Amino acid sequence: MIPVPLLVCVVGAWCAVYLLDTLLKSSVTHRISYESWLASRGLMLSPFHVRWQTTMFNRLFAYCARINPHVLYLWFNSGLVFGIVAMLGSVVLLTKTLQQTLAQMTTDNPRMGSQQALQVVVPGVNLPTSQLAYFFIALMLSGVIHELGHAVAALREQVRVNGFGIFVFVLYPGAFVDLFTTHLNIISPTQQLRIFCAGVWHNFVLCVAALAFLFLLPLLLFPAYSTGGGALVTEVVQGSAADGPRGLSVSDIVTGLEDCPVRGVEDWSSCLSHLSRTPQTGYCVPVASLQPSWAHGRAFKRLDGTMDCCSNNSLTDLCFSYMKPQGRNGKEREYACMPVRKMVTGTRMCRTDDDCAAHSHAASVCVTPSLENQTRFIRVTHPPSPHMLFVGYPPHLQYAVSLTNFVPRFGFLHLDLPVFLETFCKYPFMFTGRMKRSL
Numbered sequence: 183m184i185p186v187p188l189l190v191c192v193v194g195a196w197c198a199v200y201l202l203d204t205l206l207k208s209s210v211t212h213r214i215s216y217e218s219w220l221a222s223r224g225l226m227l228s229p230f231h232v233r234w235q236t237t238m239f240n241r242l243f244a245y246c247a248r249i250n251p252h253v254l255y256l257w258f259n260s261g262l263v264f265g266i267v268a269m270l271g272s273v274v275l276l277t278k279t280l281q282q283t284l285a286q287m288t289t290d291n292p293r294m295g296s297q298q299a300l301q302v303v304v305p306g307v308n309l310p311t312s313q314l315a316y317f318f319i320a321l322m323l324s325g326v327i328h329e330l331g332h333a334v335a336a337l338r339e340q341v342r343v344n345g346f347g348i349f350v351f352v353l354y355p356g357a358f359v360d361l362f363t364t365h366l367n368i369i370s371p372t373q374q375l376r377i378f379c380a381g382v383w384h385n386f387v388l389c390v391a392a393l394a395f396l397f398l399l400p401l402l403l404f405p406a407y408s409t410g411g412g413a414l415v416t417e418v419v420q421g422s423a424a425d426g427p428r429g430l431s432v433s434d435i436v437t438g439l440e441d442c443p444v445r446g447v448e449d450w451s452s453c454l455s456h457l458s459r460t461p462q463t464g465y466c467v468p469v470a471s472l473q474p475s476w477a478h479g480r481a482f483k484r485l486d487g488t489m490d491c492c493s494n495n496s497l498t499d500l501c502f503s504y505m506k507p508q509g510r511n512g513k514e515r516e517y518a519c520m521p522v523r524k525m526v527t528g529t530r531m532c533r534t535d536d537d538c539a540a541h542s543h544a545a546s547v548c549v550t551p552s553l554e555n556q557t558r559f560i561r562v563t564h565p566p567s568p569h570m571l572f573v574g575y576p577p578h579l580q581y582a583v584s585l586t587n588f589v590p591r592f593g594f595l596h597l598d599l600p601v602f603l604e605t606f607c608k609y610p611f612m613f614t615g616r617m618k619r620s621l
Contacts, residue, residue, distance in 0.1 A: 185311055192353060196230050203227045224347070235347035235360065243330075243346070247337035258335050258376045264386060265379025313605070318355055320609030322348075324385055325357035331384030332377060333359045339373040341365040389610045396607040399600065400587070406595055407588035412437040413450045414589045415564075416597050422582035423574050430562065430570055430583055433597065438563035441531050446587040451580065457558055458576035464504075464550035465529040466538035472504070472518060472547065481517040489552050492519040500525075500559070500573070502549040505535060517552060522571060525549065526561060 206216040220226070224235040247254070303309050309317060326348075333343050342362035349356050366374065395402075400409045412435040424430045436444050440463055442453035481491040481501075491501040500522035506514045532538050538546040551559040553573065560579065562570040572579050588600035 188311065196352070199227065199232075200229055224345070230352045231349065233347060233349040235345045237345045239333075239346045240343055243333040243337055243343055246330075246334045251338075254334075254338055258338065258380055258383075261331070261335075261379045261383030262372070262376050264383050265375065268382055268386075316602075316605050316609055318353070320606060322355040322357070324388065324610055325355065327384045327388050328381040329357045329359045331380035332361075335377045335380035336361050336366070339369055339377060341369065341377065385610070392607040392610040396604065399603060399607075403588060403600060403603075406592065407590055407600055409587045409589070410445050411435065411589055412564075413444050413447050413585040413587065414597065415583055416586050416601055417584035419582050423572055423578055424562075424570065424582040428568070428570060430564060434564045434567065435589060436562060436564045436585070438561075440561055444563075447585045450585055454576045454580050457560060458556070461533075462550055462553060462558055464532045464548040465526050466532050466541070466546045467502075467504075467525060467529060467549045469545040469547055471520075471525070472516075472549075484554060486555050488554050489517055491517040491552070498522065501552040503552045504547045504549040518549075522551075522559075523568075526571070527569070 206212050209216075226233040226235075303317075329346065333346060336343055336359070342365050344360040344362055347358050347360065349358065361377075366377070400407075415430050415432055415434040415436065418424050418430055418432060430436070436450060438444050439450070439453040439457060442449070442456060444450050444453060481489045482493075484490055489501070489503065492499050498521055499519050501517055501519050502525065503515055503517050506516045530538070530541055532548040535546075535548050538548050551573075553559060556575055557573065558576050560572040560576065562572060562579075564570065584601075586597070586601050586604070590597065
């Protein structure tokens with residue numbers, strides 16, 4: 183949902199700018215000087231829109247257009263071929279999106295909306311507000327590179343560039359080049375296509391460069407950051423399942439989820455997905471621990487049909503189920519409410535009692551947390567601290583923390599630098615398919 187304070191600030195700021203602009207333009211004493219000031223600086227104001235145009239970059243464009251003419255000829259011809267292929271691909275993609283939209287309108291399946299090939303990005307709705315800075319910076323960079331391609335291609339085809347500009351519409355930034363229309367109309371269609379396709383071609387090159395940088399990031403940051411030793415916690419959502427005195431903290435390094443090793447963020451996600459799909463694991467506990475000295479709870483059924491035996495609402499106790507040692511042939515299952523941390527600390531994982539017998543000389547049984555459907559008990563390993571014990575739906579744990587693959591080698595290094603570089607490099611992919619003509 184779009185944050186109301188942000189919406190109020192944006193609307194209020196634009197109203198103030200437009201009100202000031204209207205007052206100055208209607209003023210008898212300041213109108214001429216104000217309009218002269220706007221014109222001298224290439225500024226234009228309208229409701230929720232500001233535009234700036236300049237000729238200061240024309241020399242830079244002209245210099246780029248003279249660099250190795252043969253290479254530029256091959257470069258922009260490659261862009262022409264890519265532009266035509268991308269245009270055909272975009273027609274197929276738009277057709278598929280239209281079919282999916284029509285199918286979504288005629289079905290009640292809620293998953294159809296998330297399966298669309300193209301989706302509109304709306305800040306605060308399907309783009310987190312924490313990502314707005316990345317989004318707008320990448321959008322501006324993509325627009326500038328896009329228009330740089332148009333400008334250099336136009337000058338190479340002897341089309342005059344009147345100027346380059348930047349605009350902001352509400353919150354969305356963008357760029358444009360102003361080409362001399364008469365020159366553009368007298369050149370051949372092939373030359374025009376080279377100019378039109380140069381923008382998206384340069385966006386594609388920017389995307390490839392960002393992908394290469396993202397791929398080489400572990401190597402580039404190797405002197406300062408290590409990878410492969412676990413997933414570093416960079417943020418814990420306040421009040422989430424991972425928050426608390428015995429939860430995770432910023433700068434903790436997660437190395438395992440149950441028996442699933444975690445070497446990075448990808449392992450973290452895959453381990454949680456695996457644990458949510460597989461049955462709950464058990465733990466090998468000595469038979470002596472199950473004697474009546476422990477307060478056994480009387481088992482009762484939950485609403486979903488699963489069993490519980492802890493009725494004291496304790497945050498430290500959990501209901502465990504196990505096969506009664508003297509009744510294994512009859513498949514008699516027993517339940518016990520026991521202190522969870524004491525039961526699972528330093529114990530081996532198991533699926534059956536045979537797993538415990540194979541690795542223990544003392545008589546042991548495999549006890550399994552008795553939980554609701556889809557709920558899992560997970561031990562999160564983050565040395566040197568004790569295990570964090572999680573009970574809940576595994577995806578909730580994934581959304582509770584932010585992680586990175588990069589662990590600083592030195593204490594003065596910032597945890598968020600690799601996260602910033604990773605996130606920023608991913609956004610050019612969102613704008614690569616943008617084929618716009620700003621002439």
